[in-house]
Amino acid sequence: MVRFAHxxxxxxxxxxxxxxxxxxxxxxxxRLDVVKHAVTTFVLxxxxxxxxxxxxxxxxxQDEAVLLPYTxxxxxxxxxxxxxxxxxxxxxxxxxxxxSDGGGSSSSSSxxxxxxxxxxxxxxxxxxxxxxxxxxxxxxxxxxHHGEMLHVAGGTLTPAPALLSAPxxxxSSSSSSxxxxxxxxxxxHSLRVILLYARSQLPAPELRSQQQRGLAMDCLYVHSxxxxxxxAAQEVYGALEELVxxxxxxxxxxxxxxxxxAGRIMKLLSCMALLLAHPQQRQPxxxxxxxxxISAAPVMQLPSDLANLASGLPIMTASRLPAPAAAxxxxxxxxxxxxxxxxxxxxxxxxxxxxxxxxxxxxxxxTGGAGAWGDxxxxxxxxxxxxxxxxxxxAAWGRPAPSxxxxxxxSAWSDPWDEAGANxxxxxxxxxxxxxxxxxxxxxxxxxxxxAAAGSSNGTKAATVTARRASKGSx
Amino acid sequence: xxxxxxVYKRQYANxxxxxxxxxxxxxxxxxxxxxxDDVTFNPLLDPLISTELxxxxxxxxxxxxxxxxxSLTAMLELLLSLYMQxxxxxxxxxxxxxxxxxxxxxxDLGCSEVLLSAAADGSQQACFSIPVEADLAPAxxxxxxxxxxxxxxxxxxxxxLHVAFRVGRGVSSHAAPELQLxxxxxxxxxxxxxxxxSWDPQTSLVEYVPHLAERLNKxxxxxxxxxxxxxxxxxxxxxxFGHPLEVNMQGSxxxxxxAAAGSSSSFAGTxxxxxRAKTFSSSSSSxxxxxxFDQQPxxxxxxxxxxxxxxxxxxxxxxxxxxGPDSCAALSNIPWSPRWxxxxxxxxxxxxxxxxxxxxxxxxxxxxxxxxx
Numbered sequence: 011m012v013r014f015a016h017x018x019x020x021x022x023x024x025x026x027x028x029x030x031x032x033x034x035x036x037x038x039x040x041r042l043d044v045v046k047h048a049v050t051t052f053v054l055x056x057x058x059x060x061x062x063x064x065x066x067x068x069x070x071x072q073d074e075a076v077l078l079p080y081t082x083x084x085x086x087x088x089x090x091x092x093x094x095x096x097x098x099x100x101x102x103x104x105x106x107x108x109x110s111d112g113g114g115s116s117s118s119s120s121x122x123x124x125x126x127x128x129x130x131x132x133x134x135x136x137x138x139x140x141x142x143x144x145x146x147x148x149x150x151x152x153x154x155h156h157g158e159m160l161h162v163a164g165g166t167l168t169p170a171p172a173l174l175s176a177p178x179x180x181x182s183s184s185s186s187s188x189x190x191x192x193x194x195x196x197x198x199h200s201l202r203v204i205l206l207y208a209r210s211q212l213p214a215p216e217l218r219s220q221q222q223r224g225l226a227m228d229c230l231y232v233h234s235x236x237x238x239x240x241x242a243a244q245e246v247y248g249a250l251e252e253l254v255x256x257x258x259x260x261x262x263x264x265x266x267x268x269x270x271x272a273g274r275i276m277k278l279l280s281c282m283a284l285l286l287a288h289p290q291q292r293q294p295x296x297x298x299x300x301x302x303x304i305s306a307a308p309v310m311q312l313p314s315d316l317a318n319l320a321s322g323l324p325i326m327t328a329s330r331l332p333a334p335a336a337a338x339x340x341x342x343x344x345x346x347x348x349x350x351x352x353x354x355x356x357x358x359x360x361x362x363x364x365x366x367x368x369x370x371x372x373x374x375x376x377t378g379g380a381g382a383w384g385d386x387x388x389x390x391x392x393x394x395x396x397x398x399x400x401x402x403x404x405a406a407w408g409r410p411a412p413s414x415x416x417x418x419x420x421s422a423w424s425d426p427w428d429e430a431g432a433n434x435x436x437x438x439x440x441x442x443x444x445x446x447x448x449x450x451x452x453x454x455x456x457x458x459x460x461x462a463a464a465g466s467s468n469g470t471k472a473a474t475v476t477a478r479r480a481s482k483g484s485x
Numbered sequence: 486x487x488x489x490x491x492v493y494k495r496q497y498a499n500x501x502x503x504x505x506x507x508x509x510x511x512x513x514x515x516x517x518x519x520x521x522d523d524v525t526f527n528p529l530l531d532p533l534i535s536t537e538l539x540x541x542x543x544x545x546x547x548x549x550x551x552x553x554x555x556s557l558t559a560m561l562e563l564l565l566s567l568y569m570q571x572x573x574x575x576x577x578x579x580x581x582x583x584x585x586x587x588x589x590x591x592x593d594l595g596c597s598e599v600l601l602s603a604a605a606d607g608s609q610q611a612c613f614s615i616p617v618e619a620d621l622a623p624a625x626x627x628x629x630x631x632x633x634x635x636x637x638x639x640x641x642x643x644x645x646l647h648v649a650f651r652v653g654r655g656v657s658s659h660a661a662p663e664l665q666l667x668x669x670x671x672x673x674x675x676x677x678x679x680x681x682x683s684w685d686p687q688t689s690l691v692e693y694v695p696h697l698a699e700r701l702n703k704x705x706x707x708x709x710x711x712x713x714x715x716x717x718x719x720x721x722x723x724x725x726f727g728h729p730l731e732v733n734m735q736g737s738x739x740x741x742x743x744a745a746a747g748s749s750s751s752f753a754g755t756x757x758x759x760x761r762a763k764t765f766s767s768s769s770s771s772x773x774x775x776x777x778f779d780q781q782p783x784x785x786x787x788x789x790x791x792x793x794x795x796x797x798x799x800x801x802x803x804x805x806x807x808x809g810p811d812s813c814a815a816l817s818n819i820p821w822s823p824r825w826x827x828x829x830x831x832x833x834x835x836x837x838x839x840x841x842x843x844x845x846x847x848x849x850x851x852x853x854x855x856x857x858x
Contacts, residue, residue: 012723014633014716016733039858047858051805051812055784058801059731059773160554163561165495170505275858279805280782283775288731301775301782302727304839310725310832314825 013291018062020082020139020199022132023049024227025096026070026123026208030234032098035272041232042098044275045206048230048282050090055286057086064199065089068131070207071099073121075128082135122213125253129225132203136223139201202263203227204285207250208272210234210241214249217256224260228285231269232278266295493561497568498600498612499647504564506557513553514546519564525575528567535567575601576611579652583659584611587650590691608653615694616643617666620702623709628671630716642669644701648690659686666697674735675712677791679704714827715770715789718798721831722787726774730784734770769793778842781806785838794830797821800838804849807857814845 031042039047056063066082067089068075081092160167203225207215210233231250233243251267258265268281284298292298491506508517521527528538541548541560548556573591576584576599591599591613598614621628645667651660661684668676682696719732771788786801800816820833 012720012729012732014630014719014732014734016731016735036858044858047808048805050808051803054812055773055786055803056731058786058803059771060733162493162554162558163495163565165493165502165561167491167493167506167557170490170492275806276780276782279858280775280777283730283782283784283805286730286773286775286784291729291732293728299727301777303777303779304783304842305778307839309839310835312832312836313828 015290016060016288017290018060018064018199019056019288020064020066020135020201021056022066022068022077022135022201022203023093024068024070024075024128024131024203024205025049026206027096027099028070028209029099030208030210033234033272035232036275040098041208041272042096044272044278045208045232046093046096048279049093049206051279052282052286053086053089053093055283057084062199066135067092067096068128068203069096070123070128073124073127075123075131077131077134079134120213123207123209123215125215125217125257126219126221128203128205129221129223129257132201132225135201139199200289201226202289205229205250205254206232207246208232209246210236210243212242212245214242214246215253216249217253221257221260224263225257226261226263226265226289227254227258228266229254229268230278230281230285231267232272233269235271235273263289264294266292266298495565497565498598498602498614499610499649500600500602502568504561506561516542516545517557517560519560521568523568526568526571528564528571531571535563538563538567569597569599572599572601579609579611581611581652584650584652587611587613587690590689593691594694604649604651608651608656610649611652612650613648613690615646615648615690617646617694617698617701619644619698619705621705623706624671626713627675627709630713631671631675644669644672646694646697661686666701675715676704676708711794714794717827718789718830719770719772719787721827722772722774722834725831725835726776726785729772729774732770732772776838776842778846781846783842783846787834794823798834800834802838802842802845804846807849811849811857814849816841816845 025042025045027042031045032040035041035044053065056065062084064082064084067078069078078092081089083089205227207229208231209215229250231247233246234241236243247269254265254267266285266287268284270278270281272278280301283301287298488507488509491508493502493504493506495502503522505520506517507520509515528535541563545556573588577588579601588599594613594615596613596615598612600610600612602610602612604610647665647667649663651662664681664684666679666681679701682693682700684693715734719729719734723729769788769790770793771786774785774787776783776785782805784803784805786799786803788799788801790796790799797819800819801813802816803813804811806812816838819837825833
């Protein structure tokens with residue numbers, strides 16, 4: 011169901027400037043460059059939807075987060091200039107742009123990032139948001155003590171801070187209406203943090219102090235290729251999931267959490283696009299469908315043609331429109347881990363992941379990893395194991411088989427920025443240990459219990475979070 | 486415990502009322518004090534003091550104990566009617582024939598807000614706010630869509646005609662007044678502006694308002710289906726492209742304007758001297774969907790212009806891989822007919838995007854400006 015409630019957002023990008031950000035992600039571009047590109051396209055898309063969206067930057071260095079207050083703006087050009095100036099911590103220390111405790115330029119931070127510092131960093135913005143809703147702090151306190159706004163006699167009755175506040179009788183009507191309009195506009199902004207975390211080494215992030223308040227936050231984890239004994243991407247991801255879920259549930263927000271290997275540019279950009287989803291309108295992550303592959307989807311039959319063919323039948327409404335064959339691809343749960351899928355068309359597993367009706371039968375014992383796309387069952391593993399299935403799937407869409415398509419279009423569409431070796435056709439599902447979602451999250455469970463006690467809405471959101479994780483299954 | 490002060494705010498004619506209601510929670514039997522923002526209005530000192538008000542305040546303790554809120558509401562409504570009476574007396578004191586005639590017709594018009602205020606140029610304005618009866622049956626679907634959008638029941642507000650007669654030295658009240666039609670919430674951002682009937686110097690409000698109501702009803706019949714079609718199209722597009730990432734039916738650039746009728750022009754997009762009248766925004770509605778083309782992440786923006794469905798929606802494809810001018814491309818020559826229903830529109834747009842996307846992406850690849858990952 012499409013929801014139409016809409017309000018402008020204040021989106022705070024919390025960008026990790028750890029030394030890992032300076033590592034190469036793809037040919038000629040470091041990880042931070044890719045993140046900046048993703049944020050830029052995000053910001054431009056958001057502004058196209060609503061001119062009143064605002065953006066701000068928070069940098070994560072070592073164990074603390076620092077808000078750059080001058081970056082809070084609705085001016086796109088201005089914000090992107092500030093974004094362009096960000097540098098990884100090691101390089102930034104040299105340029106005295108951001109203070110940092112330093113360390114080796116190539117070594118990752120040895121201090122665990124404290125999520126409490128992120129909450130503290132955005133505290134001014136949270137207070138500003140509250141003040142915009144309640145113009146006076148005293149009013150807010152009185153409101154909490156003495157109840158809600160009353161609608162009486164065609165107007166509103168609210169607590170006032172002072173016994174005799176300055177009457178506005180002589181204020182010109184046009185200016186008072188402008189002020190009211192500005193206040194109305196300010197009242198509507200909702201705050202959301204998008205965390206772009208980049209550390210693949212321990213220590214994992216933590217929350218050092220007990221927090222009463224939550225934080226509406228989504229997360230995109232950009233990490234090194236998971237390798238046992240080399241890095242701890244899985245553990246870090248688990249900690250991120252737990253922390254982000256816990257804070258989000260306390261704030262009444264159902265967070266989106268995605269992960270991508272730094273070299274998987276297409277997946278990273280795709281995840282960033284998914285984070286565009288407006289919190290008031292989006293579905294829970296567990297229900298989010300993969301984006302429609304317009305190249306694989308068949309041409310739709312028009313309702314008018316159907317009506318002509320079956321004369322006498324009523325024209326079909328939207329609700330009765332026959333679902334295109336392509337819909338079956340994304341109407342079913344995604345069954346592949348993106349860690350097993352490359353970004354090139356030549357990859358058979360990729361085609362089966364995006365273009366074929368998902369084989370939910372593989373959902374029981376998934377071996378391809380779940381990643382953060384929300385579902386278990388590695389169709390890639392199935393496709394790699396039985397390569398004919400992908401060709402059959404491709405034939406269902408009326409396209410040439412993957413190999414032919416790759417031969418014909420591989421040079422045009424193959425991603426030149428993929429990591430070396432990733433372009434090899436038939437990139438097997440099991441060659442990379444995929445990130446496992448945590449099976450049980452004490453934080454989310456505790457938050458769910460707290461949410462159930464606090465109110466039905468929070469409990470519902472907590473249940474949604476645990477359902478998202480429960481649906482992921484295991485490797 | 487300290488005295489508690491509440492602020493009563495209400496739009497009244499062309500200004501915002503702001504009265505302070507002061508009461509002592511320790512003495513609920515005691516009637517509250519009210520501080521008015523108009524120094525000329527003091528109902529308890531008026532020689533023709535309202536006995537009803539005196540009686541209400543005297544018996545406050547006994548009547549308010551059961552339901553303080555309803556007692557407060559009754560008191561404020563009485564004060565509002567006294568305030569209106571006060572303003573009527575101020576206007577009558579000007580001894581202007583035209584205004585005296587309009588004052589005499591207030592009850593017939595159902596007018597509940599009258600105000601004598603100062604204009605920016607030092608002259609005075611006699612302002613009347615008159616509800617315009619409109620048949621809302623054509624707008625019911627739109628109201629339902631917007632209630633769903635707001636996720637709450639909105640108090641049903643009427644269409645209000647704000648009229649301001651200039652008075653003062655050198656100004657004839659027989660000159661055409663300034664007129665502005667205030668839309669209720671459901672219409673202010675969804676419906677195009679209404680061209681008001683022109684003002685005849687010989688006419689009066691009691692003749693003008695029914696004429697306006699007739700034109701308004703026609704306007705609702707013509708424009709509400711188009712407004713509802715926007716919502717229907719977004720739902721239909723969600724059925725073919727997937728759940729949208731964001732939908733903004735309120736438009737991003739609210740155009741501050743008013744439907745004002747002067748002596749000659751039927752519609753003037755000038756900033757209103759009425760000030761407080763809510764303005765409508767004739768802006769676009771838009772939705773964004775995430776797509777892929779051969780695993781390239783794309784964004785599809787669908788923007789419905791103010792003249793939709795007469796004008797086709799604008800389609801824009803943005804490549805997440807690219808930056809700069811080559812990252813976006815508008816789809817042109819969209820096959821279109823405003824006669825199609827939402828399902829047909831959505832299917833046609835889907836097929837068009839599918840057909841055009843390869844060529845557009847190829848052009849993007851061939852573009853030399855901007856960066857790409």
